Amino acid sequence: MTITAPAEPQTATDATGLPAWFSHDRFGMFIHWGLYALPARHEWVKNRERITDADYQKYFDHFDPDLFDATDWARRARAAGMKYVVLTTKHHEGFALWDSKLTDYKSTATRFGRDIVREFVDAVRAEGLRVGFYHSLIDWHHPDFTIDGVHPRRDDGAEAIAALNEGRDMARYRDYLHGQVSELLTDYGKIDYLFYDFSYRDNDHEDIWGGKGRDDWGSSELLELTRRLQPGIIVNDRLDLPGDIVTPEQYQPDKPMEVDGVQVPWEACQTLNGSWGYDRDNLNLKSVDLLVRMLVDGVSNNGNMLLNIGPTGRGEFDGVSRQTLDGIGEWMRRHDRSVYGAGPAAFQAPAGTVYTQRGDRLYLHLFTWPFEHVHLPDLAGRVAYAQLLHDASEIHYREIPPGTRAQNTGLGGQPAGTLTLTLPIVRPDVAVPVVEIFLKDA
Structure with missing residues (x-):
């Protein structure tokens, strides 16, 4: 008509x-x-x-x-x-x-x-x-x-x-x-x-x-x-x-x-x-x-x-x-x-990754799959929970709180404020693996 x-x-x-x-x-x-x-x-x-x-x-x-x-x-x-x-x-x-x-x-x-x-x-x-x-x-x-x-x-x-x-x-x-x-x-x-x-x-x-x-x-x-x-x-x-x-x-x-x-x-x-x-x-x-x-x-x-x-x-x-x-x-x-409703993040993604962010959720897209650990600057003390997005399986993490002295504890010395994710050895069978990170403060 x-x-x-x-x-x-x-x-x-x-x-x-x-x-x-x-x-x-x-x-x-x-x-x-x-x-x-x-x-x-x-x-x-x-x-x-x-x-x-x-x-x-x-x-x-x-x-x-x-x-x-x-x-x-x-x-x-x-x-x-x-x-x-x-x-x-x-x-x-x-x-x-x-x-x-x-x-x-x-x-x-x-x-x-x-x-x-x-x-x-x-x-x-x-x-x-x-x-x-x-x-x-x-x-x-x-x-x-x-x-x-x-x-x-x-x-x-x-x-x-x-x-x-x-x-x-x-x-x-x-x-x-x-x-x-x-x-x-x-x-x-x-x-x-x-x-x-x-x-x-x-x-x-x-x-x-x-x-x-x-x-x-x-x-x-x-x-x-x-x-x-x-x-x-x-x-x-x-x-x-x-x-x-x-x-x-x-x-x-x-x-x-x-x-x-x-x-x-x-x-x-x-x-x-x-x-x-x-x-x-x-x-x-x-x-x-x-x-x-x-x-x-x-x-x-x-x-x-x-x-x-x-x-x-x-x-x-x-x-x-x-x-x-x-x-x-x-x-x-x-x-x-x-992707939907997401945009640039308020944080700097490490090499080989990109972030997108939607409200209080931060999405780490892993273009290359690291050996077990990925270090995220400036996220210590800011994260409530983390999981692989494709299956909602928990990802453990450890933190070097801001203001503390970084120690060589097996992971290598990382700057204060770093949050380190522990990933599976085997890469997920998806085109691009994504870690969904729930922030304490949006």
């Missing part, structure tokens, strides 16, 4: 003014899916291989993902411990995954004939997850989008590019861009998050000519439209304007992120293998334990992780994606309280 008024506002906020769910949930799924799933050679295949619209048309003509099941996608996200899901409504290739009234280059005009966004939204909501959209500001298919240094036709030569650009009008494209965003934000109920992608002005990229930014997108007006139609929505930082969050892509910040010296909410966008779209022959895969370490490392620095899956051309998650999600879900099932 089409909504004619703005969605209900999201009113609960955290200390930064951001909707509170974001810094609580910490972990989401990104889904990159479009025509590029058929060539299965990266979502930028049209750009990388300089494919013309005419040659790319075969993927539109043969798009028929008969195994697509949005309920399966949503259930796998929930089982993996993810709390929100972000779908590419349109990527740079320009193909719309919904029944847009502004184009025939859409899923409902293919032999598949279905509104993918509608099915996605319904399935995600049914699993109790929050709904996010990704929407490309770029459109390599639209007839008014001018050829530039990122476009697939960028190497056609100056004379050919001038001829291609003749009659193209970015003002008309802006109207199209804003019109499609308006459809997405009025026809599908409350949308929690909108990930715009991306701006590339010339002065930011030395190797790009004809770059585009806020003036080309009409970013100020687009952001106002977004917030008017969806009060309380979270918007990222890629409109060439400041956003609600910053979005490091395929790298892990080593400390809380800042803008002008002030800490800001952030979300690391990560892939399983370096590709966002389905990339059949790319086997550069991250292991489950690495992905879990990336997740908790981000939480320890006050960040989220948005982990991408690229469904196949038939519409399902491939075997590696399913196995990876299952592995993360198994860890999250036993350890999620070190």
Whole structure:
């Protein structure tokens, strides 16, 4: 049913003014899916291989993902411990995954004939997850989008590019861009998050000519439209304007992120293998334990992780994606309280570990498994109880109280104020072992 008024506002906020769910949930799924799933050679295949619209048309003509099941996608996200899901409504290739009234280059005009966004939204909501959209500001298919240094036709030569650009009008494209965003934000109920992608002005990229930014997108007006139609929505930082969050892509910040010296909410966008779209022959895969370490490392620095899956051309998650999600879900099932509602700790973690903290509970994530002991500075006298989180088995500890002289008593001299945990010799069979420490004073 089409909504004619703005969605209900999201009113609960955290200390930064951001909707509170974001810094609580910490972990989401990104889904990159479009025509590029058929060539299965990266979502930028049209750009990388300089494919013309005419040659790319075969993927539109043969798009028929008969195994697509949005309920399966949503259930796998929930089982993996993810709390929100972000779908590419349109990527740079320009193909719309919904029944847009502004184009025939859409899923409902293919032999598949279905509104993918509608099915996605319904399935995600049914699993109790929050709904996010990704929407490309770029459109390599639209007839008014001018050829530039990122476009697939960028190497056609100056004379050919001038001829291609003749009659193209970015003002008309802006109207199209804003019109499609308006459809997405009025026809599908409350949308929690909108990930715009991306701006590339010339002065930011030395190797790009004809770059585009806020003036080309009409970013100020687009952001106002977004917030008017969806009060309380979270918007990222890629409109060439400041956003609600910053979005490091395929790298892990080593400390809380800042803008002008002030800490800001952030979300690391990560892939399983370096590709966002389905990339059949790319086997550069991250292991489950690495992905879990990336997740908790981000939480320890006050960040989220948005982990991408690229469904196949038939519409399902491939075997590696399913196995990876299952592995993360198994860890999250036993350890999620070190992630949900957690953030940076008030204490310095020892080497090879990271802390997260939620109220009076401190979570020690052991990236390397030590021989029997781990020494925690400044925790003597502060701990009421400790246990391995996966099975709630008690962990013994001893303390060197603050103000006392450290002695060599078999553990080696440790600074006063150190608390030493005694761990099992055998490492627990989990992706990342976690010790849950109950503090006497939050």
